[in-house]
Structure formats: C-alpha cells, structure tokens
Amino acid sequence: MPAIETTALTKRYGENVIAVDDLDLTVEEGEVFGFLGPNGAGKSTTINLLLDFVRPTEGSATVLGYDVQREPKAIRSRIGVLPEGATLYDRLTGREHLEWVIDNKGSDDDPAALLERVGLEPAAAARSAGGYSKGMAQRLGFAMALVGDPDLLILDEPSSGLDPKGMQELREIITAEADRGTTVFFSSHILGEVEAVCDRVGIMNDGRLVATGTLDALRENLDLAASISLTVERVPDALVADLEAHEGVHSVTVDGSTITVSCARTPVKYDVVTQIGAATTVLDIVSEDTSLERLFNTYTNGEQSGEGDADADLAAIESEVSA
C-alpha cells in the first residue's frame, strides 16, 4: 500500500488559476520523497489537499490507504505535519505547545526526549514561544510533528528559517525517522537538502508533475552532459578517435596531458575511464555530474544556457510522465 496516492488530483481557484493540475503521484511506504518546484508550482496546495485543508475540484487522494476526504481523522492520528510557516501561540512556552499536542494525540511521549531530538534546549523550551527565532519555532514545529511516532511525516519547507547547523540537524532527524521506517514527504526548493536525504523526488511546475524518480534517473533521462577529465602520462595517437567513436560520448578535448570527455550519461564515464586506462597510465581523474540546479532548471523550463535542448528534453519527459 502506498503511503500517498493521488489520482487526477486537481485544484482550481476561479477560472484562471489551476494550482494543481491532474496530479498522479505515488509515494511508497518507507520512502523519503522530496517534492520540488519553484514558487507557485502547487506544492503547498497539494499538501493542503492531502490534509483535507482544501477540497479538490476533481480527482482523489489516499494517505496511508485512507481516503483523504472521507477518513481524515484516521489519517491525522497516524501522521505528523509540519505546515509552512506554522503559527505558535505567543504566550505558551515551547514545552506547553508540545504537551498540548501530546494530550491531543493521546500519546505518552516524553516532551523532554522530543525536545532533545530536535535540539531545543530545556531553557528555551521553558520560554514563551512569542520570543522564538524562526529556527527555534521550526524546531518546535518539528517536535510537534514527531509526537506519537507517526507513520508518515509531511513537512512543508522544513528547512525554512534554519541556519546551516539547523539544516544539518534537520537532515539527521529525517534520516533517523526514515531508519525507523517512517515515510517522509517534504516540499522544498533547497536542492542540496533534497539531494542529501531523498530516495526519490517529484518536480512540480505550474501545477503539473513534470518528473518523478531518483535524482540519478532524472539526470540520465534528461541526457544532460556530464564530464570527466583524466590526466594521463601520454596521449596515444588513436585514443581521441577511439573515444569519439564510443556511443554516448559527445566530445573529446585534449589540453596537454589532460583529456576531457563530455558524455551523455554518467555510466558512460566508466567506459571512458576503462578505455583510457587500457591505453595509457592514468594519473588523476576529475568527474563532474550535472548539477542539481541545472537539472531542476531544465525540468522547470528555466534553463537559459548550456548544452542540450531544454524544451525538447522537457517535452520528452512530460510525455513519459503522462504516458
């Protein structure tokens, strides 16, 4: 049973805005799934639809096997949510917020243990939340989401307001939760964070899901050039032509004793290294993957420069996704 499944899920606002457009999305149990997209892509609306905070114009969704509209209570008892920009009550302390959620969920969690898990010091937890920094509020929100050991965590922009140390700790919490078997679904536009923790990602653009898969698979699908440079003892005469003849190799350049090969797919690099290694002695290897930014820009059609035809790439992926 998937943790999240949406079928033709659509949300329109008025005549002109389609916030979520015919979304078919499956998140498997136990996955850490990154939900990516630029501002206004439809990420928060999708999350709000999953939580039954807004109702779809068309389509349906299940969370942990329960229908989102018919069984929201069953869902709420088994999920933890960190909403975007969660509001706190100024006069309640951090600990009181947490105790309130623990009571409400009928859980026997120890507030101190949860606060420690999210890195909120006891002294800070004893202060009223009105004076919290954004990062502290986010940590408290995270602790509240973890109450009751949820099977699924839904996090909307969880790193919002966190400093680099906070982001590192957030990653550790997400990884620890995933190790306990919790499914984690989180939206983000911070690509490094997604790369560090996600098993799979889905990329939204203009309300539509334009790609899903592992980051490696998305890189491969797009066929964006990856490059590898090898410094060698000598460059044998026939080597360049041999490399150029290899399927998947775009171009080969030689600068002194450094051979740089631009190739379509990351696995081609392995063949390139083997081929060069058989012909000469390799002294150094530098490999560059397609950057996540470039990947994201291409899928969301923001690619302005560089190799490849972003529009054609995007059209190919969209037809693949909708097939």
Ligand SMILES: Nc1ncnc2c1ncn2[C@@H]1O[C@H](COP(=O)(O)OP(=O)(O)OP(=O)(O)O)[C@@H](O)[C@H]1O
């Ligand atoms: N209540 C609403 N009324 C009208 N339009 C809305 C409403 N909520 C969202 N929208 C529109 O729907 C689209 C998707 O918005 P949404 O907030 O889901 O995007 P997002 O991907 O979460 O963006 P961000 O990263 O900025 O939070 C946007 O064009 C937004 O203006």
